[in-house]
Amino acid sequence: MKIRYLSAAIVSLFSPIAFALTPFVVKDIRVEGIQRTEAGTVFNYLPIRIGDTVNDDKVSQAIKSLYGTGFFRDVRIESDKDVLVVIVEERPAIAQISFSGNDEFKTDDLLKGLKEAGISESRTFDRSLLDKAEQEIKRLYLTKSYYGVRIKTTVSPLERNRVAINFEIDEGEVAKIKDVKIIGATKFKESTLLDLMTQETTGMWSWWNKNDRYSKPKLLGDLEAIKSYYMDRGYVDFNVESTQVSITPDRKNVYITIAIHEGEQYKISTVKLAGDLIVPDDELKPLVKVKPGDIFSRAQINDTSKALTDRFGNDGYAFANVNASPDIDKENREVALTFFVDPGRRAYVNRINIAGNNKTRDEVIRRELRQPEGAWFDRESVERSKTRLDRTGFFDEVNLQTKAVEGTTDQVDLNVNVKERPTGNVTLGVGYSQVDKVVLSAGIAQNNLFGTGNSLSLNLNTGKTNKTLALSYTNPYWTPDGISRGFDAYHREVNTDSDTISVARYKSKSDGVGVRFGVPVTEDDTINFGATLDRTNIETFDDSPQQYVDFVNQFGNDTTTLALTAAWSRDKRDSLVYPTTGLYQRVGLELATPPLEQRYYKASYQIQNFTPLNRTFTLMLNADFGYAKGYGGKPLPFYKNYYAGGIGSVRGFDDSSLGPKVKNPDGSDSDEALGGNRRIVTNAELLFPFPGMKEQDRSVRLSVFIDGGQVWGEDQKVKLSDMRWSTGVALSWASPIGPLKFSIGYPIKKEEGDKSQRFQFQLGQIF
Incomplete structure (x- = not known):
């Protein structure tokens, strides 16, 4: 005898069960109707076991439990003598999900959003979730200001109780901010307040930053920026009374109205x-x-x-x-x-725990820490430790956190968490400069060799004027107290026999090896010294300057130099790549000494200061002085002369074109520069981010500059009135292929014979 009980659909509408059941003891359970679902899954959710006594309540509970899994479209329970028969009708499975018309979002991004809404391939299909899925897709498009988006969903049945779902998307047009109004502003101009906002009407850079698309999170940030502006100027009672965002019926234009109460100044x-x-x-x-x-x-x-x-x-x-x-x-x-x-209780550092350094050795990190274990906690030392770890260049992220030691009131652990960055690279590239033209480069470098913090690099560059092959090795902690030692070997070739450079004609080939040391005196001061042995071969031409020819006649085509170097530097800049504050100074001396034949010295001093004017603008002032001279009756080698002009010194003038010139037979100046033994270069530059770039993106920077400089020969008197001046705009970009620099310079003080060059640029790292 079979007794049929109500299906899940009826049970969900009527309770308790309308039909009485004669209780019986279950001796077996049989599942019918399953195709993909395992019988064990049904048994797992079924609240009835063999040996249980079945009654109306248990049958009702069993049907609701199985139906609630979402796996089944319908559930029925029957009895066949003492056997409980569970009959199910499975919901179809989602075999595939496809999209059409989605240009703004990638398919993977849409699939991720649907998965969070409960719809993904291989899951059980539930038609009630389709509305939720459509709303999720619309939500994604609304974040991009596609307020007119329309979605049509098609469900196609497939064999083996499966379905395919297609979302046909009509994105429509992007709704853009047509107008932003601030009501109630009397203390400050409305335009001043609008400049504080990132949400704005369509402008020159909107294609890049997309700030003309309405975003609620951005608007909330803008409101906080306006509030901070007032609160920083004494308006304690300032309040944003209301914010109204409206969209036109065609869903193409957005209007924002902000009502504020300024209050009085305190x-x-x-x-x-x-x-x-x-x-x-x-x-x-x-x-x-x-x-x-x-x-x-x-x-x-x-x-x-x-x-x-x-x-x-x-x-x-x-x-x-x-x-x-x-x-x-x-x-x-x-x-x-x-x-x-x-103040709380005074605490000392119990342990320093380091995590995240899969490659870098612990000792490399610990030697940069200025907060020791077992000492009193010192916040300044902790901040200094973070700065030093950042400056190694080994890590993308450095976080230092203090955590109270459990069970104590006067101990903390310092947790150092780092995220390592790749420090080894092989580069093959092409650069371009207006002096060297096309430059082929290749290099291999490892700045954290085997996790020791040591660096090794080999670089090759080719250019029309300059060619370089250089090998360098540095151990920044040659001694435990931070004295560094490095070795260098190089081969350089210079050929000024080109119309692209204003320097008088000669060729040279130099080979050298050197050793250098760095001694940290304070956290910001370093003394460097070293020695380099250099052998240079010089070739002159028929039209080379007489000074060049005289030098070769005196010393021959091959000269050997032992140069000792010493320098002191103080670096208080907040960043090496994107400085906004701090002072940098450097004093350097290069001395060619006996027993080798060359006798000369070169002294230099540079001072550079960055002053933040506000969150956007930074003023950079720079001055660079150089003086060189031969001694012991020996002249200064002409290839050690100073030059000025170009993107590295005085922009707007041709590269290396300033200073003394080669004399023509009639005594007039030619276009070829000789260089000199004294140089002054000054720069004043107003730096600011590239419009439209995010604040945290520090790869691109614009500036307005004033440059001044000049070079003097040994027979000339230094007169500041001789200096050349230029002004213009510049762009620098730390691009993936190397530093890129553009400048448009206009000479504002130019003398007869000076060669100007308005547009100058350099692409790629030129060694």
Whole structure:
């Protein structure tokens, strides 16, 4: 006898079960109707086991449980004597998902979004999820301002109870911001506030940055930027009252309206420090950036809180907390500030744990750390450690975090987490400069050799004027206290027999080997010294300058030089690639000494300063001085002369064209430069990011510059009035194939005979 019970569809509508069941003991269970689903899966979800007594409640519970898995379209339970028969109708499986018309998003991105919505290939098909899938696709398109997107879904049945789903997408047009209005702005111009926003109407760079597409997260960031602007200028009561975003019926244009309440400007009435002030007042007061009478500034208050926190951290208080509490007097429009200090307990570093260095040895990381184990925690030393690790160039990311040691109140562990970057590379490339024209380059380098921190490189460059083959090896920690040692070997060829360069004609081939050392004096100061043995072969031409010919007649075509070098440098720049603040200085000396035949010295001094004017603009000032002379009755070798002009010194003038010129037979100056033994180059440059580039993208930078410079010969008197000046705009790009530089320079002081060159560029690393 068979007894049939209600299907899952009916059970879901009526409860309890309408038909009475005579309870019986299950002696066996049989599953019918399954095609892809394993019988074990059904048994796993079935709440009835052999030996159980079945009644109405258990049958109802079993049907609901199996139906709830989502695997089955229908579930029925029957009895065949003492056998429980479970009959299921499986839902179809998704065999494939396809898209058409999706140009803005890659198919993989859409599939990822659908997977999060519960739809992917091989999963059970549930038609109720199609609406959710369409909404997910629309959500993705709305993030790109495709408000007119339309989606048509087609489900096609396939053999073996499978289906294919196709999403036909009509993306429509991108909705762009047509207008942005700020209502209520009286203290500042609306245009000033709009300049603070990334969301903007279509402009010159919109094709690149896409800031004319509405984005809610970007708009929220813009509102915070406007609020910060007001709060930093004393408007404590500032508030964004409403934000309205509307889209036209054709879904092509977006209008944004922001209503603000500015309030009145407040000043600081009093500033107090309260709490446990364990640091002397004379050390804390200079850190307070706000003074009575100043206009209220949230940025300065935050800077003060951070400076105080860092100061306590320098004395071992790793968990110091400084909170600024404002007491607002609305009647007098004044704010009384109290900085409450809670230094916490003083802590020392128990252990330093290093993670993420799969290749780099622990010792390479530890030698850069300035925070030792077993010493009091020092926040300044921790920050300095991070900076030194960043400067190695071995890591993409460096994070230093402190964690309290469990069970103690005065110990912390310092966790150093690094993400290594590839430090070895093989390069094959083509560069271009207006001097060397096409330059073929090849190189192999490993800046972290076998994880030791040592560097080894071999480079080959070919150019019409300059050719170089160079081998270099450096051990930055030749001694445990940080003295570096390096070796160099090179072969260089110079050929100025070209119309592309303004230097007088000669050829030279140089081979040399050298050793160098670097001694760190402080964290920012380094003394370098070394020695190089160089042998140079010189070839002159019939029309070479008489000075060149006289030098060859005196010393022959082959000259050997032993040059000793010494230099002191101080580098306080915040970055080597994209500096925005800090001072750099370098003093250098090259001395050719006995017992070899050449006798000369070259002294140089460079000072460079970066000053941030605001978050966008940085002012760079640079001055470079050089002086060279022979001694002991020997002349300065002409191939050691200084030159100026071009993209590396005074832009807008032809490369190496400034200074003394070769004399024509009639006594007039020719176009060929001789170079000189004294040089001055100055640069003032206003640096700013490339418009439309993200703030964190530091590969491209624009600038407006003023350059000045000149070269003088030994028989000339140095006169600043002789200097040539130029102005223009420049672009630098740290491209994947090497540094790229463009400049458009206009000479603003030019004398007769000077050769100008408005557009100059260099592509690729020229060694």
